[in-house]
Amino acid sequence: MERVLTAKGQATRQRIVEGAAGLVRRDGVAAVGLDDIRAVTSTSKSQLFHYFPDGKADLLLAVARYEADQVIEEQLPHLGDLTTWRKWQAWRRRVIQRYAAQRDGCSLSTLTAQLGLPTEERQQIVGDLLDRWLDYLMKGVQALKDSGEIGTDVDVRKSAVTILTAVTGGATMLVATQRIDYLDTALTEALDNLRRPRS
Template structure:
């Protein structure tokens, strides 16, 4: 896709459309959100939406990118330093508190989009997978740092542990949404952190 250089005002309008679409699709799903819904929520005209997005599918791809940035930016101060068991526990506490603040509603914005779109739009599936890869990479970097520093034994596999941690997180978020409590999320993350800790060398 050719990059279009936008004016500051144009970029602000585009951002407002994407933010409105992201909020609506998070609440109602992609199928439950029409471009008319987005137009009304963003306070723009139909022609403005189609000036920035050729169709709803293009808008959905922008929403995936937006939600990925939002999720990772919210966690960035902790994600960038996940290089100790204490840091992993602080991240766990942050994620649990975040879900409690949301009333355990909505689940994971990236995961919700992936669940709805993965089998119907391969480009959207790949965009969601890219978002997950960025998330996993941050976890992996911290675990590699722990092993390199000697806080984990040489037989620890940071790549596999990072993938398992993200998988546990996603399952915990789904059950948090369904059960309306964070017990499953806490259990999943606590179990993974304990498992990571089991690779600590004897002192």
């Protein structure tokens, strides 16, 4: 049974997770030890093991969940209100700006490439993230369809999957090359495709 924390306990645990996430983003998981995390979060050894009994393994799992949440949080409120074409374009600009600023320090890169989680746990966390992200995009595509801004024959799920793949694929290429144009081009093309007439 999961332990219920007090408000103070939740704040302490969150401080540890955020501190660890910042270190992993900056230095990579292999270079970050528990003493580094304790130092940056002003946490005692007993405190750290109180919240994360299995030590680094527990903490990295919490960091992974935190980073998955951050992928979504960094796109809000835009991602949650894709009800007009203008708002879709505002979301696109935000995505490009965030990834251009963060480069290989982005939450998505940390989650998928740096944490070194066991395959099953990583797949579960990443799968849940992509499902949530896809749900937002599908609601946005459906809103455009309902308002008549795109054709009634647009396949909502396929379009949302194409857009999501453009972002995640473009972000992967950004990390590999440090070039934002892959993400910018792929996402712009995926969105423009929504408005193209169907044969």
